[in-house]
Each structure stands twice: as structure tokens, then as C-alpha cells.
Amino acid sequence: MSLDGAYDDQNIFARIVRGEAPAVKIYEDHAVLAFMDVFPQSRGHCLVVSKTSRARNLLDVEPEVLCKLMTDVQRVARAVVAALNPDGVVITQFNGSPAGQTVFHLHVHIIPRWIDQPLKGHGQGGIADVDALKVLAEQIAAKIS
Ligand code: 5GP
Numbered sequence: 227m228s229l230d231g232a233y234d235d236q237n238i239f240a241r242i243v244r245g246e247a248p249a250v251k252i253y254e255d256h257a258v259l260a261f262m263d264v265f266p267q268s269r270g271h272c273l274v275v276s277k278t279s280r281a282r283n284l285l286d287v288e289p290e291v292l293c294k295l296m297t298d299v300q301r302v303a304r305a306v307v308a309a310l311n312p313d314g315v316v317i318t319q320f321n322g323s324p325a326g327q328t329v330f331h332l333h334v335h336i337i338p339r340w341i342d343q344p345l346k347g348h349g350q351g352g353i354a355d356v357d358a359l360k361v362l363a364e365q366i367a368a369k370i371s
Contacts, residue, residue: 229322231330233280239331243277250359252305252367257291258298262359263335267346270310270338270362274299275331282330283321299334301370308369310362312338316345 234240241247242261249261257278263271276295281287287295303315316337320327326348339345346352 281332305369309365314339
């Protein structure tokens, strides 16, 4: 999908937000949901999405929604660092399939990095063990302030 197009309310993140598809959740409030990426590029890779906006990408989103979303990206990223002690953290976000976007509901990736561990390719990490994701999500959630 290019930058232009209609929001598809059957996309997987919309279904997760509505509780129609499973996800290993880390943090949730009225506006934002953070959950583990099921094809993680590194240990602790997680995603933050808006629960209220029908934005497909950052170019679409209402500024006030973006402000809240990014505030919570910072909150979750700080918790990832506190819980997992990575050497660095990638915060990334793709707009349009030519840019690498595969799910067209605005989301931000939080990807912890360790200097001795190569990053897996985007969407090429293989499916994660759900029980292992639950352990990580609990560790991260415990550090959210
Ligand atoms: P994008 O390519 O759109 O930037 O990122 C989509 C992300 O969603 C990818 O990192 C992919 O691994 C992840 N993903 C795709 N399907 C699912 C799913 O059903 N559940 C979860 N938790 N993550 C998903």
C-alpha cells in the first residue's frame, strides 16, 4: 500500500486493539496499547499503537494523537531499558510499503540492541514463543512508571 489509501479496519493491529486477535500486552490505557512483536527482530522488540486513531501512518495521524503516542513510546522504551539493560534502542516507524511498512495501522517499533547480537531482518525474525514473550512483557511492564 502506498501512502494514499483507505484505512482497513480489519488490519491485524485494529483486530488486536478490539480484542479480536491475541497479543502479549505490556501496557494499555484509553488511548494507547503496547504489546510484544510476535516476529521480533531482537529480544524485547515491542510495538506501540493508537487505540483511537484510524491513521495508517505518521503522515495521517492527528497531532494530538501523535503526541500521546510518542509520550508512551518514550515511557515503554524507558521500561525496556530498565528491564532488559540493552546497549541501545532503535525507535522506528515505516510509512507505506515501499518504506517497509506491512501493517497499515500507525505503530512505532521499540527494538532493544546489544552490541554482540546482530539485528534480525524486518519481518524475518521468525515467530516467537508466546510464553517467552509473556515473560518479557511482564519484565517490561514492571518497569513502566
Ligand atoms: P511494519 O512492517 O508495518 O512496520 O511492522 C509490522 C510489525 O508487526 C512487524 O514487526 C511484524 O513482526 C509485526 N506483526 C505482524 N503481525 C503481527 C501479529 O499478528 N501480532 C504481533 N504482535 N505482531 C505482528
